[in-house]
Amino acid sequence: MSPRREQEMVPRAEFRSYYGRPILKQPAWKVPDVPGYLFLGGLAGSSAMLGALGGATGRPGLARASRLVAAGSAVASVGALIHDLGRPERFLNMLRVLKPTSPLSVGSWILAPFSGLASASAASELTGLLPRLGTAAGAASAGLGPAMCTYTAVLLADTAIPAWHEAHRELPFLFAGGALTSGAGAALIAAPAAEQGPARRIGLIGAGMELAAAYRMERGLGLVGEPYRQGRPGKLLRAGRALTAVGAGLSVLGRRSRAVSAIAGAAYLAAGLCTRFGVFEAGKASAADPKYVVIPQRERLAGAAEPVVIEQSGAALSRP
Structure with missing residues (x-):
């Protein structure tokens, strides 16, 4: 007769810190300032690229609408950042020195010239003055567009917040895909129906990228991926x-209907907002619960403590 297995009586571990304080400090960034800043920056970058694409392919309505959206979103993004910082001079102080090792410094130096170039392009579009310079400014802002779409993801991943830091491979793809769908959404609302072809295709590409990155973040990060599935961030x-799936489907079905295209665009934009707020809230949740800090650290330490065998001249050498 085989011996009975002992029933496990050890209660589930609870992770606490001294005096009940979190191990990590909660992000001090304001809501909705910072999630809005994340969303608006991506919208501005992708819209600038769509504006340049519209101009290069003979779609003036798409170019005009996208350039105006790029400028408005960029200015609003700067405003959200300044409001979070508290005083305008703090943003200006970040431009005094460029630190390549600081994502915040590099991001500031991406945002500032992009905003100026996008605004110059939009001003030329509205007034009809200096069209060549306006086109050049639009092309230059489009060159900075990919960085605008992704640098905020690097900014989050460079922190110690577990849900953001452990997702450093996936966040840039998630934000890039969301930026493409947001820019496409704005174009589906504002651009003439006959010129929306590039926006539809870019929206579908962005939707596929965003959904794949979101799945990998939620399922491939192990314990640290929990905040992306639970509570308010999960919702x-x-x-x-x-909303991304709805926007993608309606963008295909609504090729001949301006109303359906506008609904698809609104779904894309709403999806971008939900995703940015969800990622931000997931980071806060992971910083508040000590287990997302303690367990991954213990797992890494346990992996580093395993003996390593090195073959050298036929002899096996081990080290702890």
């Missing part, structure tokens, strides 16, 4: 995925 991210 926001599920809503973002659903």
Whole structure:
């Protein structure tokens, strides 16, 4: 007769810190300033690229609408950042020195020239003055567009917040895909129906990229991926995925209907907002719970403590 297995009586571990304080300091960034800043920057970058594409392919309506959206979103993004910082001079102080090792410094130096170039392009579009310079400014802002779409993801991943730091491979793809769908959404609302072809295709590419990155973040990060699935962050991210799918489907079905295209565009934009707010809230949740800090650290230490065998001249050498 085989011996009975002992029933496990050890209660589930609870992770606490001294005096009940979190191990990590909660992000001090304001809501909705910072999530809005994340969303608006991506929208501005992708819209600048769509504006340049519209101008290069003989679609003046798409070019005009996208350039205006790029400028308005960039200015609003700067405003959200300044409001979070508290005083305008703090943003100006970040431009005094360029530190290549600081994502915040590099991001400031991306945002500032992009905003100026996008605004110059939009001003030329509205007034009709200096069209060549306006086109050149639009092309230059489009060159900075990919960086605008992704640098905020690097900014989050460079922190110690577990849900952001452990997702450093996936966040740039998630934000890039969301930026493409947001820019496409704005174009589906504002551009003439006959010129929306590039926006539809870019929106579908962005939707595929965003959904794939979101799945990998939620399922491939192990324990640290929990905040992306649970609570308020989980609800926001599920809503973002659903709206992205709706926007992609309607953008295909609504090729001949301006109203359906506008609904698809609104779904894309709402999805971008839900995703940025969901990612931000997931980071806060992971910083508040010590287990997302303690367990991954213990797992890494346990992996580093395993003996390593090195073959050298036929002899096996081990080290702890």
